[in-house]
Amino acid sequence: MNIRSLTRGDGVVIGAAVLLFIASFLALTGGPDCSGALAKYCEAQDYSSINAWESLNVLMSVYLAGVIGAAVIIVSRALPQQQPRKVAGLDLAQFGVALSVFAAWTALWTIISLPSAGAGMILGLIAALILAGGAVATPLVPALKVALVGAPKPQAAAAPYGAGPNPGYGYPGAQQQAGHGYGYPGGQQQPQPGQPYGQQPPADGTAGGQTGAAPAGATPAAGSPADFAPFWFAVPVARPLYGEDGSPAPIAELAPGTWYLAVEQRGQALIAQTQDGRRGVLQDTTGIQRG
Numbered sequence: 241m242n243i244r245s246l247t248r249g250d251g252v253v254i255g256a257a258v259l260l261f262i263a264s265f266l267a268l269t270g271g272p273d274c275s276g277a278l279a280k281y282c283e284a285q286d287y288s289s290i291n292a293w294e295s296l297n298v299l300m301s302v303y304l305a306g307v308i309g310a311a312v313i314i315v316s317r318a319l320p321q322q323q324p325r326k327v328a329g330l331d332l333a334q335f336g337v338a339l340s341v342f343a344a345w346t347a348l349w350t351i352i353s354l355p356s357a358g359a360g361m362i363l364g365l366i367a368a369l370i371l372a373g374g375a376v377a378t379p380l381v382p383a384l385k386v387a388l389v390g391a392p393k394p395q396a397a398a399a400p401y402g403a404g405p406n407p408g409y410g411y412p413g414a415q416q417q418a419g420h421g422y423g424y425p426g427g428q429q430q431p432q433p434g435q436p437y438g439q440q441p442p443a444d445g446t447a448g449g450q451t452g453a454a455p456a457g458a459t460p461a462a463g464s465p466a467d468f469a470p471f472w473f474a475v476p477v478a479r480p481l482y483g484e485d486g487s488p489a490p491i492a493e494l495a496p497g498t499w500y501l502a503v504e505q506r507g508q509a510l511i512a513q514t515q516d517g518r519r520g521v522l523q524d525t526t527g528i529q530r531g
Contacts, residue, residue: 245317245318245387245478245495245496245497245498246314246317246318246387246388246497247317247378247384247385247386247387247388247496248383248384248385248386248387248388249374249375249377249378249379249381249384249385250313250314250317250378250388251388252370252373252374252378252384253310253313253314253340253371253374253375253378254310254314255370256306256310256367256368256370256371256374257306257307257310257311257367257371259363259366259367259370260303260306260307260310260343260364260367260368260371261303261307262363263292263303263359263360263361263363263364263367264291264292264293264299264303264304264360264364265291265292265293265360266291266358266359266360266363267289267290267291267358267359267360267361268289268290268291268292268295268298268354268357268358268360268361269289269290269354269355269356269357269358269361270289270356270357270358289358291360292360292364298350301342301343301346301350302343302346302347302350302364302368303343303364305339305340305342305343305346306339306340306343306344306347306367306368306371308339309335309336309337309338309339309340309342309343309371309375310336310340310371310375311336312332312333312335312336312339313332313333313336313337313340313375315332316331316332316333316336317333319332336375337372337375337376340368340371340372340375341372341375341376343368343371343372344365344368344369344371344372347361347364347365347368347369348365348369351365385476385477386476386496387476387496387497388497468504468505470501470502470503471501471502471530471531472499472500472501472502472530472531473499473500473502473510473512473528473529473530473531474496474497474498474499474500474528474529474531475494475495475496475500475522475527475528475529476496476527476528476529477496478493478494478495478496479493479494479522479524480492480493480494480523481493481494481512481514481518481520481521481522482520482521482522482523483520483521484511484519484520484521490520491518491520492514492518492520494512494514494522498515499531500512500513500514500515501513502522503519506521508523508525509521509522509523509525510522510525
């Protein structure tokens with residue numbers, strides 16, 4: 241499960257589910273009016289209200305239905321999306337949304353039918369409405385699709401010995417002191433056959449010191465692979481990753497809050513690599529965050 245794929249809307253759903261669970265322990269109905277002449281009748285009767293756990297139909301249709309719906313929504317968001325799991329022909333997220341709406345609808349008509357609603361019923365209705373609203377609005381409202389937990393910056397790998405500003409002795413790039421001993425670059429070399437003593441051999445080992453490399457200051461042609469450097473990136477919202485063979489079915493889904501490696505660019509699309517090593521084409525690159 242990828243917790244970083246959860247959004248702000250999922251946070252609203254989680255908070256509403258917790259509030260709904262707390263409301264299930266509070267009184268469902270309010271007490272009668274025991275003022276004035278009715279006081280003597282109230283003393284002879286026990287008007288203590290029950291909570292949802294003592295009323296099975298309200299517990300299952302409002303409180304537990306809402307909590308289970310929220311749990312199904314969160315699990316569906318956190319699980320990988322390559323093979324969507326279905327319940328009664330619906331995706332897990334769709335089933336959870338339907339269950340949340342059902343809980344809010346039942347809570348509304350239950351509180352209307354009660355002669356006097358208690359704190360548990362009032363708080364339960366509010367929590368159920370927030371839960372249903374968050375579940376329905378999360379895929380539609382951009383503000384609710386923002387990642388709940390920000391993506392951490394990728395840490396640069398430690399440089400190997402000799403690659404730092406002061407590389408060790410004998411490594412590429414190491415600065416050698418003046419007056420090298422025999423056999424070091426810049427030191428005295430033995431003359432080669434047919435070469436006057438003291439003349440240095442060509443740097444590239446070709447006759448006359450001519451090199452086949454491009455002249456200094458030349459840049460690679462535009463559009464060549466040398467123009468692209470791999471980089472880390474994160475997507476603002478969940479986006480599909482398609483196969484490099486051009487198949488229309490996505491092979492994976494890039495989740496917000498996770499860093500991926502862009503290894504190649506094809507026009508406006510990127511070739512991205514997931515954590516498990518799979519590569520595919522990210523067609524929509526708008527709004528990505530570079531690491």
